[in-house]
Amino acid sequence: MALTGIILLQPPLLKAADDRLTLTGSSTVAPLALEIGKRFEKQNPGIRIDVQTGGSTRGVMDARAGLADIGMASRALKPKENDLTAHTIALDGIGIILHRDNPVVALSDQQIIAIYTGRITNWRKVGGKDARITVVNKAEGRSTLELFLHHLMLKNSAIKPHVVIGDNQQGIKTVAGNPNAIGYVSIGTAEFEATQGTPIKLLPMAGIAASVENVRNHTFPLSRPLNLVTRGEPSTLVRRFIDFAQSEAVDDLIQAQYFVAP
Amino acid sequence: MILSRPSISLRRNADHALAPLLLALAAGAALILLLVVVFLLRESWPLLDDGGWLRFVTDEGWHPLEGRFGLLPMVWATLAAALGAMLIATPLGLAGALFECFYAPPVLARLYRMMVALLAGIPSVVFGLWGLTVLVPLIARWQPPGASLFAAIIILALMILPTVALTGSAALRGVPASLLHGAAALGMTRRGIVTGVAIPAARGGITGGVLLATARALGETMAVLMVAGNVVQNPTGLFEPVRVLTANIALEMAYATGDHRAGLFASGLLLTLMVLMLAWFAARTNRSEDHG
Numbered sequence: 417m418a419l420t421g422i423i424l425l426q427p428p429l430l431k432a433a434d435d436r437l438t439l440t441g442s443s444t445v446a447p448l449a450l451e452i453g454k455r456f457e458k459q460n461p462g463i464r465i466d467v468q469t470g471g472s473t474r475g476v477m478d479a480r481a482g483l484a485d486i487g488m489a490s491r492a493l494k495p496k497e498n499d500l501t502a503h504t505i506a507l508d509g510i511g512i513i514l515h516r517d518n519p520v521v522a523l524s525d526q527q528i529i530a531i532y533t534g535r536i537t538n539w540r541k542v543g544g545k546d547a548r549i550t551v552v553n554k555a556e557g558r559s560t561l562e563l564f565l566h567h568l569m570l571k572n573s574a575i576k577p578h579v580v581i582g583d584n585q586q587g588i589k590t591v592a593g594n595p596n597a598i599g600y601v602s603i604g605t606a607e608f609e610a611t612q613g614t615p616i617k618l619l620p621m622a623g624i625a626a627s628v629e630n631v632r633n634h635t636f637p638l639s640r641p642l643n644l645v646t647r648g649e650p651s652t653l654v655r656r657f658i659d660f661a662q663s664e665a666v667d668d669l670i671q672a673q674y675f676v677a678p
Numbered sequence: 679m680i681l682s683r684p685s686i687s688l689r690r691n692a693d694h695a696l697a698p699l700l701l702a703l704a705a706g707a708a709l710i711l712l713l714v715v716v717f718l719l720r721e722s723w724p725l726l727d728d729g730g731w732l733r734f735v736t737d738e739g740w741h742p743l744e745g746r747f748g749l750l751p752m753v754w755a756t757l758a759a760a761l762g763a764m765l766i767a768t769p770l771g772l773a774g775a776l777f778e779c780f781y782a783p784p785v786l787a788r789l790y791r792m793m794v795a796l797l798a799g800i801p802s803v804v805f806g807l808w809g810l811t812v813l814v815p816l817i818a819r820w821q822p823p824g825a826s827l828f829a830a831i832i833i834l835a836l837m838i839l840p841t842v843a844l845t846g847s848a849a850l851r852g853v854p855a856s857l858l859h860g861a862a863a864l865g866m867t868r869r870g871i872v873t874g875v876a877i878p879a880a881r882g883g884i885t886g887g888v889l890l891a892t893a894r895a896l897g898e899t900m901a902v903l904m905v906a907g908n909v910v911q912n913p914t915g916l917f918e919p920v921r922v923l924t925a926n927i928a929l930e931m932a933y934a935t936g937d938h939r940a941g942l943f944a945s946g947l948l949l950t951l952m953v954l955m956l957a958w959f960a961a962r963t964n965r966s967e968d969h970g
Contacts, residue, residue: 471932490700550823554909557933568796573741578823578919580908582929586810596822 441475511626522632534576552599553577604674755920763834771842798840806904825907849883889960
């Protein structure tokens with residue numbers, strides 16, 4: 417009897433605290449949100465900012481369900497998500513990465529499509545060494561994958577990957593460890609890793625260098641907004657936090673993470 | 679004999695109160711398992727409903743966002759990885775256990791035991807990181823792309839080896855000394871005692887340990903996710919990338935909604951059933967040992 421009591425016990429209802437903000441969602445946005453949150457806490461004593469990851473979709477779902485005050489999404493909202501409001505705090509680009517020792521310096525969209533769909537399987541065909549290409553793709557549901565597929569107008573089932581990865585770090589480590597691999601990751605993270613000595617390089621897209629610079633001036637074709645997502649009328653505290661995240665007071669934090677202030 | 683024990687103790691007052699309490703707690707432990715299975719069933723129900731489970735077998739490929747839910751390639755990959763790891767870890771672990779129990783000088787045996795226990799304590803993500811940055815590039819130089827069933831088997835074998843070695847040595851230590859002394863008194867050589875007496879006597883415990891280790895290999899997630907390549911396809915060669923059921927859940931759960939999410943819970947359900955079957959098998963081998 418005692419046992420059923422324990423199982424049926426309801427968790428105490430969470431009171432909506434007015435000194436606490438919960439953010440959940442995109443693992444790309446989370447580190448930035450964490451830094452902005454720390455600065456916000458310092459300027460507003462007594463306020464707690466709680467940041468949890470789980471992907472853009474979770475951010476959108478949690479914001480919608482009221483499980484989080486603010487959702488984080490590393491993509492624009494979809495048409496069927498128009499019950500929510502997106503506040504862009506930064507921009508990020510997705511870049512194709514190769515191993516530093518790979519002699520290939522550029523690939524056209526057509527070549528990238530051919531490589532990812534398995535029609536080109538050797539680097540020699542695109543001006544590289546005679547070696548088999550290792551295609552690195554992202555797991556289904558990730559916003560990076562969606563953006564990549566959308567840009568190349570591909571379906572994920574058409575892609576013939578050799579490695580499927582979860583997050584950016586796993587992608588960078590995979591390409592850094594395999595001179596014949598090709599992958600795509602966040603430009604900010606890739607640029608940061610490349611300057612830290614990780615043997616990877618970013619390829620230009622459509623003749624435009626994959627750099628933070630070109631994401632900022634909106635010339636780089638494969639870029640995305642990093643959004644804070646809210647539902648309905650935001651509370652005063654939520655409003656203040658979003659205003660703060662969009663202000664120039666956090667530009668240095670955005671830069672430090674190799675993202676781009678919008 | 680076994681039945682008479684509780685009936686005697688129940689006459690005592692303290693035990694009178696204790697027995698139902700223990701029964702309730704034991705039932706609770708069993709209930710947790712039941713709740714897990716019920717939960718998995720409920721969450722995957724949207725897909726299982728109206729014979730939808732057939733799609734796990736008939737759908738070609740795993741593309742949940744396009745409504746395709748073929749799980750079979752991942753089931754085969756999971757079994758292949760666990761089986762391969764078992765085939766490597768069993769002889770190595772068993773040899774270690776025999777060495778420690780019968781051949782090593784006491785100091786060396788203690789040192790060896792400590793090292794194996796330490797190996798058991800290394801977090802799986804560390805194995806994964808080592809695999810991703812050292813093992814996979816090494817294999818890639820020889821058989822690209824490197825991330826493969828082979829890499830998964832090696833990593834898993836390393837992880838379950840201590841389980842096989844430790845349970846094996848526990849089983850060997852459990853062999854009654856009288857048996858061994860009797861064999862020695864009959865003039866058997868050490869090799870004869872080990873192969874003819876100790877191993878047969880400890881067979882049940884050793885098999886049970888191996889099956890438990892295999893269950894661990896089935897359920898291991900992080901390390902395999904980092905080295906197996908995670909491409910959903912039937913394992914046709916050792917050097918082809920594969921995705922196991924656990925990695926499928928870990929890779930996609932955070933990003934899944936609707937039917938996609940239900941499909942991942944179905945993967946979990948399937949995996950739980952596989953582990954349960956193995957556990958049942960392990961229990962059965964141990965029991966038949968007790969009665970034989």
